[in-house]
Amino acid sequence: MEKLFMKGNEAIAEAAVRAGCRFFAGYPITPQNEIPEYLSRRLPEVGGAFVQAESEISAINMVYGSAATGTLAMTSSSGPGISLKSEGISSLAGAQLPAVIVNVMRDGPGTGAIQAAQADYLQATRASGHGGFRMIVFAPASVQEAVDLTVKAFECAARDSNPSLVLLDGCIGAMMEPVILPPLKKTERLRYAGAGAKCLNPSGKDVMVVTSTLVRPDFQEVLNKQAAEMYDRWGREDVMAEEYQMEDAEYVVAAYGTSARTAKTAIRELRNEGVRVGLIRPITLYPFPSGAFARLDPHKVKFIMNTEMSIPAQMIDDVRLAVSNRIRVETCCCSGGIMMTNEDVSEALKNLLSQCKEGVE
Amino acid sequence: MMAAGYKRPESLQKRITGYCPGCMHGQVNKLIAELLDEFGLREKTIGVLPIGCGTLSMMNFNFDLVIATHGRAPAVATGVKRSAPDRFVFTYQGDGDLAAIGLSEIMHCANRGENVTVIFVNNSIYGMTGGQLAPTTLVGQKSTTTVQGRNPKEVGYPMKMCELISQLQAPRYVVRRALDSVPNVIQAKQALKKAFQNQLDGKGFSFVELLSNCPTNWGLSQSESLEWMRANTMKYFPIGDFRNEEAAL
């Protein structure tokens, strides 16, 4: 298979096309501009459509319209734009429409700093819009993984008739790495989407009604229960995590995306010094790989160091829930644009190690 | 020759509408349904409905529908039409939906010249939420958030959407009609017909504004509300063609 050297954002765009994406609408924002730029050229080549929308609000609603016709559609943005899309993302979930949303994270809150960060963990995993819906959230740590997870995001969105989110920091979007791309999938417009709305179609006839506007609370409850079952199923079947050097680990780093790569370098260095440290890297942030943390033996593992490009830490809530106070959880954080180095991570780990030795709690 | 009896259009469901007595939304539903039947478009159509009283049309229309969030119907219609150019696509929007929260979406959909038809039902008030000030509420007209009547010093003047949209180059057909009388309803239907034909001919964006009433929130009977339209609404919002592609080119 052909190996290409590609930038993360462009690789995601090409992976989307190969996964069957035939519609993209977006609004310019750093650090994800290569995605719309690439797709503006690429989509027409495969019979797809690209629209540069007048706002992120409009873009997500174009995606909603496209998805309603049974087309695989995508939009991408960064924090400020994802906030604007949130009403539309909620509507996609409410109307049971598939779509992929890519968030190439910068720092926040507000307009924030445009440099790479991991500032949107809570927004991505807790509430990317109102109404209590969930999305599967994929967090790649390399360009190859960004490609693979983008394909998976489309598969899950289509399987579940629900939006899914690819959440990466600006580093993965901007860096170039060798990648192997999947073959171009044959696309066909299968059906009109919006499965839930269809079963509640007021006419009960041959027409399709795509809507998240449910006039009756009993209809809403039916759909909410179905959604709850789906979220449970994700927890059983779709969780992804990488465990690195965990067999004998006494100290554990919890990190995703670029932070996990930095942490791995630090772990290799510390391993050379004989320190038994390992890494748990959530690949799906929702559903969260709680099992990987819950399985840790509190008699063996002295602490978990949650490592994130966000101040304060955000993923730490999920780590704490998973270990339910049985293991001490500490943090190593940096803010947007200020890249964490392997030295930062090993220094933080060494500080915690020395505290352990001194018996400081 | 067989006598042509009036039949319920197939594009309408056999159901009493949820609209208030005297409201003209039901009339607009009927005009659309009749035209879709006449064009043979029922199975090709995707109607994009708004949030507002227009949402209730979901229960009346008998063809594929996509319900948008408040104001976003022109963006949703763009996504529908770009991904399914073989479908006939219209939006149906109230004045709060189109001229307030969705002003950006309508202007840019028009400016891109999307090959869709926009049906704008202007009743000068927020009907669904109970009669608040709309961008189209007339000067002096009372609403629940301007109980003394619209004061232009505080909230500006009613927005004339046909006039605004006809400043753009791409739209092919921009007209205003009224639903106050039988002759005007017939005119309205002809305008809709032209707008539909434009889309079928691939001509681009068409916009039909229909001046309407809201007896419930205006606090008037149906006949009083139609009188009020003639005396007020239709004076400020003149009926006419603001862009008619034959005339413009």
Ligand SMILES: Cc1ncc(C[n+]2csc(CCOP(=O)(O)OP(=O)(O)O)c2C)c(N)n1
């Ligand atoms: C984002 C959002 N804001 C507000 C509302 C509440 N809302 C529902 S309908 C409506 C006004 C509709 O008025 P208009 O567009 O004039 O249509 P009408 O009901 O008069 O036909 C509003 C504000 C909403 N559903 N969504």
